[in-house]
Each structure stands twice: as structure tokens, then as C-alpha cells.
Amino acid sequence: MQINSKIYFDNAATTALAPEVLETMTQVLKDNFGNPSSQHSFGRASKSILETTRKKIAEYLGVSASEIFFTSGGTEADNTALIGAVESLGVKHIISSKIKHHAVLHTLEYLQQKKGVRVSYVALDNKGYVDYQNLEELLKNSSEKTLVSLMHANNEIKTLLDLEKVGNLCEKYNALFHSDTVQTLGHYRVEPKKYKLHFLVASAHKFHGPKGVGFLYVDNKIKIDSFIHGGSQEKNKRGGTENLYGIAGLGKALELALLNVDEHQKEVKILKNEMIRLLNENFEGIAYNTDVENESLYTVLNVAFPYNDKSSMLLFHLDMKGIAASGGSACTSGASTGSHVLTGINAIPNQVPVRFSFSRMNTLEEVHKTIEVLKEILK
Numbered sequence: 002m003q004i005n006s007k008i009y010f011d012n013a014a015t016t017a018l019a020p021e022v023l024e025t026m027t028q029v030l031k032d033n034f035g036n037p038s039s040q041h042s043f044g045r046a047s048k049s050i051l052e053t054t055r056k057k058i059a060e061y062l063g064v065s066a067s068e069i070f071f072t073s074g075g076t077e078a079d080n081t082a083l084i085g086a087v088e089s090l091g092v093k094h095i096i097s098s099k100i101k102h103h104a105v106l107h108t109l110e111y112l113q114q115k116k117g118v119r120v121s122y123v124a125l126d127n128k129g130y131v132d133y134q135n136l137e138e139l140l141k142n143s144s145e146k147t148l149v150s151l152m153h154a155n156n157e158i159k160t161l162l163d164l165e166k167v168g169n170l171c172e173k174y175n176a177l178f179h180s181d182t183v184q185t186l187g188h189y190r191v192e193p194k195k196y197k198l199h200f201l202v203a204s205a206h207k208f209h210g211p212k213g214v215g216f217l218y219v220d221n222k223i224k225i226d227s228f229i230h231g232g233s234q235e236k237n238k239r240g241g242t243e244n245l246y247g248i249a250g251l252g253k254a255l256e257l258a259l260l261n262v263d264e265h266q267k268e269v270k271i272l273k274n275e276m277i278r279l280l281n282e283n284f285e286g287i288a289y290n291t292d293v294e295n296e297s298l299y300t301v302l303n304v305a306f307p308y309n310d311k312s313s314m315l316l317f318h319l320d321m322k323g324i325a326a327s328g329g330s331a332c333t334s335g336a337s338t339g340s341h342v343l344t345g346i347n348a349i350p351n352q353v354p355v356r357f358s359f360s361r362m363n364t365l366e367e368v369h370k371t372i373e374v375l376k377e378i379l380k
């Protein structure tokens with residue numbers, strides 16, 4: 002999407018608000034200031050928006066409305082699921098992967114250090130795919146109550162997890178299953194029941210909704226304790242007056258994303274494939290940190306440019322020319338230690354990684370302009 006002639010290719014970090022979402026939110030801000038907990042008509046009107054949105058989201062996911070808890074976003078939902086599994090459900094062993102988002106990794110470190118939880122990391126191949134045989138071994142040999150925490154798509158390299166396979170393994174070994182679907186919900190239809198998920202995490206700002214709002218799905222069969230102590234909001238689990246306009250925006254954004262999800266997939270894949278074609282045609286020594294041969298998350302292309310004098314400051318030069326891309330996760334880009342994800346998969350050496358992430362608001366013209374700018378910088 003061009004904003005004042007700038008190009009935005011960092012949609013894995015966040016997306017622009019869809020105009021219809023802004024409209025929904027503005028209307029709620031203007032017309033529905035009532036507290037959803039109030040009994041009068043103002044409160045009831047707000048409560049109705051809250052519960053209608055919850056129901057709508059539940060329908061998209063094929064779950065019950067009572068299984069959806071609104072949160073301040075993906076980080077809070079991941080924290081809640083993992084800490085809740087340990088504190089409320091007696092989980093003593095968590096199986097995860099070293100290439101998770103920090104919302105999970107740092108929570109696991111906390112649970113390891115402060116709660117004595119055992120954490121195992123499943124083996125990955127050099128493209129970042131989970132070794133399912135190793136996962137089964139870990140599950141088979143786990144004598145404690147176990148949770149498997151694996152994200153649907155990695156936020157940097159975008160390998161996709163076979164949710165169904167992992168769900169079946171978890172069921173076979175009586176383990177709980179948590180998946181961070183922040184990078185995929187809204188880009189795919191995700192059905193928690195089909196995948197036997199106990200926890201699923203989503204964040205609105207990754208699919209053209211507002212920042213600071215998301216939700217946690219918790220399977221009705223399990224019960225976790227309150228995670229924010231206060232009022233009786235969110236079925237006594239998360240106290241605090243609800244972020245009503247954010248929640249309404251989240252509902253609208255998910256509706257827009259899923260309504261035409263097949264079309265969006267097709268359009269975005271065209272952009273990504275054109276970018277791959279032109280990169281291969283115009284630059285020598287290009288490789289990819291994303292698995293471009295198999296099914297990886299279609300919104301992202303992580304390119305490994307060969308390291309040299311011209312490419313060393315590539316992101317900076319792109320930014321100077323008005324093109325926003327990133328070196329990895331928004332949380333890790335800029336860190337001098339580099340990406341834990343690329344380190345975790347023994348990535349291509351001597352590379353300058355550039356993550357281009359697309360959305361339905363991008364155009365082919367922007368891809369072409371970006372290639373021209375890359376030529377100027379690198380040739």
C-alpha cells in the first residue's frame with residue numbers, strides 16, 4: 002500500500018487499519034460510550050456490541066462464544082494460556098520450539114525459572130519445520146502433565162505447522178495443545194475444534210484491525226483461573242472495563258478478512274510470486290529463508306541477500322527510498338544480537354535477511370517499484 006508514495010511491505014509486523022474497521026470503531030466511540038456492565042440502556046447497547054462481536058468471532062472459528070476471551074492482544078493471550086496451563090491445570094512440562102515469538106519464549110523462561118516447569122524444544126529441520134517424529138518421542142517420554150506450544154506460522158520465516166497432526170499427537174498422549182495463530186488467523190480459516198486445540202491466540206492488528214486488542218480461545222473442557230483480578234468482566238477471568246471500540250474493530254476486521262479469504266490468498270500469492278520471479282531474474286546469489294518451494298505462509302517472503310558492501314545497509318537504504326521492510330520480527334529487528342529464529346534454523350551464512358510481508362492492500366506496481374529500487378541500491 003502506498004502512503005504518500007511510500008511502500009509498506011512490513012505487514013507481518015502490523016497492518017494498516019481497513020477503512021471499514023475505522024468506520025465501525027468511530028461509530029462505537031461516538032455512539033456507544035456506555036459501560037457494558039451498566040444495567041441501563043446505554044450499558045445494554047454496549048453489552049450487545051460486545052456479545053454480538055464475541056458470537057460472530059466464535060461462529061467464524063466454529064466454537065462457542067463462551068470460549069472466546071478478549072485480551073489486549075497476542076502477547077497477553079499467549080501469557081495467559083501458558084501461565085494458566087501451569088497454574089490452573091497442573092502442567093509441569095512444556096514442549097515448544099526455539100523459533101517461537103518472544104511472547105511465548107520469554108513466558109517459557111519465566112515459567113522455567115520461577116515455577117520449575119520443564120521445557121523441551123522439539124527438533125527442527127534446516128527450513129524450520131517441526132520434526133514430528135521427535136515431537137512424538139518427546140510426548141511418549143513425558144511422564145508429567147504436558148502442554149505442547151507450537152505456533153501455526155513462524156513470524157520471520159513462515160514455515161507452517163500441521164495443526165491437525167500435532168492435535169492428533171496431543172490427543173494420543175493426553176497433552177494440552179496451545180497454538181499462537183497471530184500470523185495466520187485472518188489469512189486462513191483456522192478451526193480450533195478440528196485441530197483439537199485447547200488454546201488459540203489471535204491479534205487484530207495483523208489483519209487490518211486495531212492494535213492493543215486480540216483474543217484467547219480456551220476450550221470449554223478446561224477451566225483456567227482469573228488472569229486479571231478485578232471486576233466480573235470476561236466471565237470473571239479478566240477484570241477491567243472492556244476495550245469496546247477495539248473489540249468492535251477486531252470483529253469487523255476478522256469479518257472482512259475471512260469474507261473473501263480465498264480471493265485475498267490468490268491476490269497476495271501473485272504479489273509474492275512476482276517478487277520471487279523478479280528477484281531471481283535480476284540479482285545473483287539470491288536465496289530465501291522462507292521455504293519458497295513448499296507451502297509456507299503466503300504473506301511473507303524472507304530474502305537472503307548475499308552480504309557485501311552494498312547490501313550491508315539494505316534495510317536502511319530501502320527506508321530512505323520510502324520502502325518499509327524488516328530484518329525479522331518487529332521485536333528483534335534492530336537488536337545487534339540478530340534473529341533467534343534464523344540462528345535457530347542454522348540459516349544461510351553471510352546473508353542480509355530482508356523480510357517483505359504483503360497484504361491485500363499491496364499492489365503489483367509496488368513490487369515492480371521495489372525491484373527497481375533494489376537494482377539502484379545493489380548494482
Ligand SMILES: Cc1ncc(COP(=O)(O)O)c(C=O)c1O
Nearest residue numbers: 074075076102104156183184204
Ligand atoms: C507470532 C506472534 N505472536 C505474538 C505476537 C504479539 O502480538 P501483540 O502485538 O498483539 O501483543 C506477535 C506480534 O508480532 C506475533 O507475530
